[in-house]
Amino acid sequence: xxxxxxxxxxxxxxxxxxxxxxxxxxxxxxxxxxxxxxxxxxxxxxxxxxxxxxxxxxxxxxxxxxxxxxxxxxxxxxxxxxxxxxxxxxxxxxxxxxxxxxxxxxxxxxxxxxxxxx
Amino acid sequence: xxxxxxxxxxxxxxxxxxxxxxxxxxxxxxxxxxxxxxxxxxxxxxxxxxxxxxxxxxxxxxxxxxxxxxxxxxxxxxxxxxxxxxxxxxxxxxxxxxxxxxxxxxxxxxxxxxxxxxxxxxxxxxxxxxxxxxxxxxxxxxxxxxxxxxxxxxxxx
Ligand SMILES: Nc1ncnc2c1ncn2[C@@H]1O[C@H](COP(=O)(O)OP(=O)(O)O)[C@@H](O)[C@H]1O
Ligand SMILES: [Mg+2]
Numbered sequence: 507x508x509x510x511x512x513x514x515x516x517x518x519x520x521x522x523x524x525x526x527x528x529x530x531x532x533x534x535x536x537x538x539x540x541x542x543x544x545x546x547x548x549x550x551x552x553x554x555x556x557x558x559x560x561x562x563x564x565x566x567x568x569x570x571x572x573x574x575x576x577x578x579x580x581x582x583x584x585x586x587x588x589x590x591x592x593x594x595x596x597x598x599x600x601x602x603x604x605x606x607x608x609x610x611x612x613x614x615x616x617x618x619x620x621x622x623x624x
Numbered sequence: 625x626x627x628x629x630x631x632x633x634x635x636x637x638x639x640x641x642x643x644x645x646x647x648x649x650x651x652x653x654x655x656x657x658x659x660x661x662x663x664x665x666x667x668x669x670x671x672x673x674x675x676x677x678x679x680x681x682x683x684x685x686x687x688x689x690x691x692x693x694x695x696x697x698x699x700x701x702x703x704x705x706x707x708x709x710x711x712x713x714x715x716x717x718x719x720x721x722x723x724x725x726x727x728x729x730x731x732x733x734x735x736x737x738x739x740x741x742x743x744x745x746x747x748x749x750x751x752x753x754x755x756x757x758x759x760x761x762x763x764x765x766x767x768x769x770x771x772x773x774x775x776x777x778x779x780x781x
């Protein structure tokens with residue numbers, strides 16, 4: 507499967523899967539991104555996964571949970587996961603929602619994709 | 625208190641949920657809420673729209689501007705004719721979910737809103753109303769950007 511055929515932005519750069527979430531996603535897209543990431547991990551020899559949320563203005567508890575579970579599943583397949591690019595206002599909101607309850611302490615957070623893909 | 629209805633949006637699928645988030649953010653922006661307030665209000669809208677889709681299958685949101693003597697607020701009414709909630713206190717508890725979900729939606733919605741109200745009848749449906757008031761300082765113009773050039777002269781004697 508060619509990355510260009512994918513209808514959501516998931517691509518492989520060197521040995522890293524980069525998912526750049528853009529705009530406002532509906533739940534079906536979120537689910538499909540998760541499926542595609544797991545398929546790519548199976549098919550390619552990747553070592554890292556970065557999910558960038560720099561394009562998102564809202565992360566609710568459902569989306570946070572999907573992001574964390576995708577990163578955890580990747581970890582179980584031997585792939586190091588990172589969450590990148592949380593906007594300041596989104597970060598503040600997540601803190602007030604409760605990082606612990608959202609399980610955000612369980613994942614590695616970096617400021618941008620460039621911190622992982624060099 | 626005066627109420628002016630701005631918009632009503634049916635919530636039937638996850639595209640509608642996206643529309644709801646965007647409409648609520650736009651209205652919050654127009655009313656002069658700060659970025660952090662806009663983000664929190666949009667997060668609440670997302671949680672409550674999602675609850676309608678998950679537990680009642682469909683419903684709607686009514687977005688209104690409320691005005692009283694000296695302040696303005698954004699009022700969101702999420703209404704559905706779903707199964708209702710038997711034990712509201714339990715449902716409101718942060719971390720309680722009847723499914724495998726995180727159980728944070730209602731608790732967050734209450735925490736992030738100035739006024740929170742839930743009316744529910746088993747077998748009839750649920751109405752959740754949240755209101756947020758624009759803080760007076762949010763209505764002011766943004767602060768002027770600090771200009772270091774102005775301060776680059778020799779320090780005051
Ligand atoms: N509109 C609704 N209709 C019926 N039940 C609801 C509705 N909204 C919430 N609930 C019930 O309240 C519980 C808690 O909701 P919430 O705090 O959003 O957590 P979650 O959706 O993660 O379970 C839900 O699990 C569900 O049982
Ligand atoms: Mg919920």
